[in-house]
Each structure stands twice: as structure tokens, then as C-alpha cells.
Amino acid sequence: MKRSHSIEDTQLVQDEPLHPLDLINLCLESEDQELTLWAFDVFAWTSSSFRKINKSLLEDCWKKAASQDDWSKFHDSYRVEGWSDQEILQNLKNTILFQASSRCYGPRSETFEEGFDQVLPLRQENMEGSSVETILMQHKDFADAGKLMLMAIMLGSEHGGDMRIEEGPSPMD
Numbered sequence: 001m002k003r004s005h006s007i008e009d010t011q012l013v014q015d016e017p018l019h020p021l022d023l024i025n026l027c028l029e030s031e032d033q034e035l036t037l038w039a040f041d042v043f044a045w046t047s048s049s050f051r052k053i054n055k056s057l058l059e060d061c062w063k064k065a066a067s068q069d070d071w072s073k074f075h076d077s078y079r080v081e082g083w084s085d086q087e088i089l090q091n092l093k094n095t096i097l098f099q100a101s102s103r104c105y106g107p108r109s110e111t112f113e114e115g116f117d118q119v120l121p122l123r124q125e126n127m128e129g130s131s132v133e134t135i136l137m138q139h140k141d142f143a144d145a146g147k148l149m150l151m152a153i154m155l156g157s158e159h160g161g162d163m164r165i166e167e168g169p170s171p172m173d
Contacts, residue, residue: 020046024057033068033096036061040103048113055119055130061100062120062135068096071145078148089159092152101132101156122153 018026020042027039039061043051051058074091077083083091092098103109104116124131136142136149 020050021054021057024054024061028060028064036064036068036096037099037103039064040100043116044104044109044111046112048111048118051116051119058116058120059130059135062132063138065096065100066136066139066149071139071141071149075141075145075148088148088151089155092148092155093159095152097136097149097152098156101153102159105153105157106159122157 024039024042027035027042030036043054043058043061074095078088078091081087101122104111105122109115121129121131122133124133132153133150136146136153139146139149142149
């Protein structure tokens with residue numbers, strides 16, 4: 001039986017800091033949601049050239065983030081319970097997609113050099129290149145819960161820690 005290595009195991013074996021690629025891969029191998037978010041932090045602490053060179057790994061981080069929450073169940077609860085705008089926001093802020101978006105694109109996000117949007121924009125602006133949106137479109141629950149998933153990344157990027165929606169049109173309109 002093969003045992004997967006934890007970050008602690010790897011650090012004990014190597015008496016030196018881990019390379020960012022190794023650290024990100026260990027975070028992605030874990031089932032821990034916090035470690036999934038840490039992978040984005042590691043990307044933020046690296047250079048923009050590192051993010052560009054490892055764009056496919058960054059895309060894998062977004063796939064992992066999308067898989068951390070049960071979007072089908074989330075969508076069903078939203079429909080059955082008829083959530084208000086404030087309830088939608090309150091529930092979305094607990095998702096890994098919202099938290100990752102806030103960390104990478106939010107008003108309080110911090111990166112070295114250029115931001116994440118220079119490597120992987122949130123929304124698909126044209127038919128060229130990838131975006132977080134195009135990655136989410138590949139998710140098994142996107143057909144039903146895609147609107148909520150996109151709302152999670154957009155609200156995470158706009159609101160960050162501020163959790164109130166201003167009066168106006170419903171985000172689900």
C-alpha cells in the first residue's frame with residue numbers, strides 16, 4: 001500500500017525549504033480545503049513569470065478549488081429554500097471558489113509583480129486563451145450550478161472581506 005506524503009513528512013526528509021512547485025503539488029494532493037487555498041498563496045508569493053510558466057498548474061488549482069464544494073447540493077438548496085441575495089452571499093462566501101477568488105483577485109489580494117489577472121483572468125473576455133470561467137465550465141456541475149459558481153468568483157473578487165450586497169438588482173437576475 002502506497003502512502004501519500006504530507007507536507008510535514010516532506011519537510012522532515014528535506015532539511016531545506018520546499019520549491020514552490022513541490023509545495024503547490026503537495027497542497028493539491030491533500031484533501032484539506034485550507035491546503036487547497038494555500039496553493040494559491042504560494043502562487044501569490046512567487047513572481048509573475050513563475051505564474052506564467054506554471055499556468056497549467058494554476059488552472060489545476062482552480063479545478064481543485066471547484067471540486068471542494070458540492071455545487072449540485074448547493075444549487076438544490078438555493079432553489080428549494082429560495083435564498084435571498086444576502087443568504088446567497090453568505091453561503092457563497094464559505095465556498096473555496098469565493099475564498100480563492102478573494103485571495104487572488106480581491107481588493108486585499110497581494111502578489112509580487114503583476115497580478116493573477118495578467119496570467120489567468122476571471123472572466124472570458126474574448127475567444128482566445130483560458131480564464132477561471134472557462135475552467136469552471138468544464139466542471140461536472142456547471143450545467144446546473146454554473147451561475148452560482150461564477151457568482152462566487154465574481155463576488156469574491158469584488159467584496160473580499162466586505163460581506164454586504166448593496167441594494168439593487170438581484171445578482172441572480
